[in-house]
Amino acid sequence: MNLLALLRKTGFGLGFVLGGLFIGAVALWTPQAHAHDFKQGDLVIDHPYATPSLAGTRNGSVYFKGLRNRGGQADRLIAAKSAVAERVELHQMQMDGQVMRMREVPAIELPARTEVNLRHGGAGTHHLMLQGLKQPLKDGDRFDLELVFEKAGTRRVNVWVQTPRSGNASPTHQH
Template sequence: MNRALTSLAGLLAAALLSGAALAHDFKAGDLRIDHPYATPTRPGLKTGGVYFRGIKNTGTQPDRLLSASTPRAGVVEIHRMQMDGDVMRMRAVPALDLPARTDVPLRHGSPDGHHLMLLELKQPLKDGERFPITLTFERAGAHEVMVWVQTPKRAPSGAGHSHP
């Protein structure tokens, strides 16, 4: 019986640790940056996207994402996606508002939302890779986080956006 309990405890610990290894989030002052990820790109593409499950502002003061940079791309822009009839429109915006006590999602395939656009990619993004990106916030300052390149399990409903 003790051997069975020891084995079960070991299996549970391994399961918990493997789940913790898959989840990744970062703290930047009052901000919680949850699961930065990018989608793989095809060879020859010079653009890609970085997404987040969300950026949660747990504080009482608003903050803003002002810019981002990574050694993997020449330029990083904050982009807003918005449905215009049946067409997904995307445009660069100067900053992303992060209201106090709010969770702002930046998910892949979201019909109305934001993401970071990687321009002038130096090489394709491959499934399983990780790379750093530095996020600069108005109040929380600059923070480096690791982005995991992963193929989305499924696109959310209404997804019609892709990077060519």
């Protein structure tokens, strides 16, 4: 029995079958960028990404679309490490007169039921600074990063290197 005869016998039309095959193919070939988040207890780490490193530099930055504490108890990000860099520092951006500067902080506070800003941006925002990169970060690269939380423990995430989409991102920082 050929395929057309089988389709007629079961009551399914060729259009129905081809439509299903098309939808399945699209689902398989769609990039998984929309599901790039990690959960650790009440913490949600949404889309960790790094920006491509600048030529001639040995530093890079890691940001998050969101870092949410959905629990009723505060936590703190107290450390991070990755094989791509000699060390990872926790940084906060602050205004110093008319100049935006970053400074290393011992921890990033995660109050209960709050989202903390770890994106490109202005005063008060945080990011992770990769110091002593072992090789340049290029658009499309991926690497593992370990985040150490005071209460939630250690969580390994996969960081995607990508050029920021918005025009407000500055690839340079001043110390």
